[in-house]
Amino acid sequence: MSDLLIIGAGLSGLMAAYTAVKAGLRVNVVSKGLGSMHWSAGTVDLLGYSPAQPQTAVKRPLEQIPALIEANPHHPYALLSNEHLAQTLATFVALSKDLGVPYGGAANPGDNLLLPSPAGAARPTYLAPKGQLAGDLSRSEPMLIVGFTGMRDFYPELIAENLTKLGYPARAAFLPLKLITQRHDSNTVQLAQGLDNKEQRALLGAALRKLVRPGERIGLPAILGMDAHMTLLAELERETNSLVFEIPTLPPSVPGVRLFKSLRRYLQEQGVRLTAGIEVITANLTAPNGVPGAVQWVESATSARPLKLRADKYLLATGGILGGGFNSDMHGRVWETIFNLPLTMPQDRANWFEPGFLATQGHPVFNGGVTVNQHFQPVTENGQLLYGNLWAAGNLLAQSDAILERSTEGTAIATGVAAAQALSS
């Protein structure tokens, strides 16, 4: 029996676990899979593009958020004060140092970073792991983007050409893939693990030294070691006498995996129980008329009989359509899969999409979600509390399309921390 059962092991669930365990709660985290960090760039996107100006990257997100909230009073960021939001981010930055994967922001505090994307666009993001910081496009050093011949997930010439077109000088170079792996087939995680090896690291450093020109900084695919990442980064910078940075790649994302693994290890050391492979499929609820009901227990799918999981309090952090927290069908229904919480998106397929894939206003189906009160507790359409011991956080919250706004991790950290604070107090 735990004090708190968190369903979902994405960034919101794990930040909530961190906050709750620090507040003295006994915390149990269950998840269907390994959480959503494996997909992401490993950065903390706070607000990259505001719906009012979808073409222009937000320069100072914390200062822009009040205007965002004014235009959309039910945005998840409206659940926190600006100071509180900044505090949750500071909490994350402090934690990241303890985890050994330190995060930082732009040289000018409060600015968004602009980091090279694997297509060569400029990604506005607020915080990034140290390994990505030297890629900030506000820096003036020209870039040498180094790829590996035949590596299917990284195209340095495309990146360099687009960066140059955008006004950031860059050139491309290749090293043989054989330099870093002898395998027939490697994904980015396997390549990163290979570079934990000391001899392999030395070979890469020596090869880069021959390529780089004085004054250049070096961009590489985000495969620079898994456990030995920080060591490798320091070695490469010393060896080449240049700044070295990673550019995130297609999933699986090594920076995301590094954050997940270190956060999981840290939480386990704090006594949090984390179990993957447990898909919660239903809940036992009491729902008396007129007054809030309660969650008695939740059940997960197992091969034999349903497993009952009980706690005093429950935090739902299963994400939205992508995370698997919501499902949908051909009749236009979208539903929350465990508690069948009311969702705000149109229950009509005709109103789900815009005609263009990259529509600047986003697709309405991805904007909807769970509505919560100021204590992060799910409520009905009329604002009535549903269950006295249920909280919700993360990207399942209604009224923002986090992928469109580039606010995914910001939302996860802010609401994950704040929801856990609310339920702990």
Next chain:
Amino acid sequence: MHKLKTEVLVIGGGATGTGVAWDAALRGFKVILVERRDLTHGTSGRYHGLLHSGGRYAVKDPHGAAECIAENKILRVTHAHCIEDTSGFFVVLPEDEGDFPDKFKAGCDAVGIPCTEIPVAEALRREPLLNPRISRVFEVPDGSSDSFLAAHATAQAARNAGAQILTYHEVTNLIMTGGDDNRRVAGAMVHNVVTGEEMEIHADITINAAGAWTGKLAAMAGIQITIMPSKGTMVAMNHRLVNTVVNRCKMPSDGDIIVPSHTVCVIGTTSINVPEPEPLRIEPWEVNKMLEEGDKMVPGFAQARVLRAWAGVRPLFQDTYTSGKGRDVTRKLALLDHQEREGVSGFLTITGGKWTTFRLMAEATVDDICRHLGTERPCTTATTPVPGAEQGNYWLGHRLHDIEEQHLQGQLVCECELVTRTMVENAARRNPLLTLDDLRRDVRLGKGPCQGGFCTYRAVGILHEMKNAGSWEVDMSDEAGSTAKWEVAYLQSPGHNLVSDADSHESSAEPANSADAFNPNLLLRDFLQERWKGVTPILWGRQLKQERLDELIYMSLMNVDHLPDKQLASPVTDFYHFDTTPTAEEVADV
């Protein structure tokens, strides 16, 4: 202006057009084929891929059925590598009982379609997901065909016999000579869609093989042909729920065929008269109907993950057509001699028919060409295998086998369809390629569950690297494709890519002057939109989740909505950019 002269000008690069070019070239004619887009852009690339045994027409149209079984036997030899030998079942559901099954068997026997009634238990053993309530099962030699590969192979056979195949060459007008009483088509004015260049092609005889666009082309000669465009919608399921073609044993109707096709299965079709061959919207009721009908043959079908939906247009021809429904119009080939019909010489139209009979259509057409040009030359296509046929039939594990045997895992660009980097490079180098959609037709890139989520970026990166290295220049003159070393097998088989190809890197001196079409950012955006077009009609459940992952990749990670070159638009991709999302009225109709 560039001028070309030829004996035979074929207009249309589908199964029929490539077939005519092949046959005419084999008979020694000088041939040019022009196609306004890529090969199989039209109906040939948008059908369910059934190699008919003829069973479907055995009761209603015995003549058409006889043509099918004859051609079925021929194509299994000439185009062996384009065919998977799946066999086919005609199953009798409880609601289909009556006298039709016996008529069906008699019809098959009458025209020589090998048809065996097999025990239901045996059918269920071979296809465990079939509805156990079926009462009878007939087995016929249906197959599954790869119409993309077949058109490439046929075109290459034509090239090897001297024909010139010009894709992205659109006919803007026909060249007319003579007075009112002896009008003659003397060739066509052709617009190179990529370079903007205009060209005059003079021909002794011009063949209208424009499929759904047949009527529009004929109108350029002042000839009216009533082609009834009949839209057929197909739905691809994410799994190969059956390994045998499954047909309902009843009069042909909506959603009564399931064809296993590579890693998926396709159910088809609807039949709806439409005013224009493009753009084609897929309405929610059509998808609904396909899933409902599929569920009758394979219970649970409607709950399985849906991959994509698309529509093709049957170019149905009926001279006396008044108000018939699409399926009642004959599927027989129609060869129109416009000299006899309208007094316009030098011009033949070949239309109607179906993929399975494309070779026969070509044979009939070229026989007529011979007559018009006053020569007698026998047809040899029935006994001449096209390049690649020596590989034999393809099978489901074909690509996986090559990749495992030769350790090509590290080369995979598209994990869904097992496309390797070398396959992409070969297709790009040897085949005029303007959009990633062309590459999709060539090597099946982006056809799998993620619908381009991972491979779009990779393919763009590879093409961009090739372009920088000078090893990819789009050459619309067809010289790239005419090299004798080009093997169609490259498109299909990862294993063929190990063939040493050292001197294939020479680039043409003159790069095409419309650089816009080769811009990597434009390629990326256009293909994402192209894939979106086909998923919006079926986007729910797991496929909706998948689409959100693609958004995460292309917006959150790549930021492709803020790449440079936003102002660029391609001349060849307008048709991706129409609204394919369901409307309120359509949803209400379901």
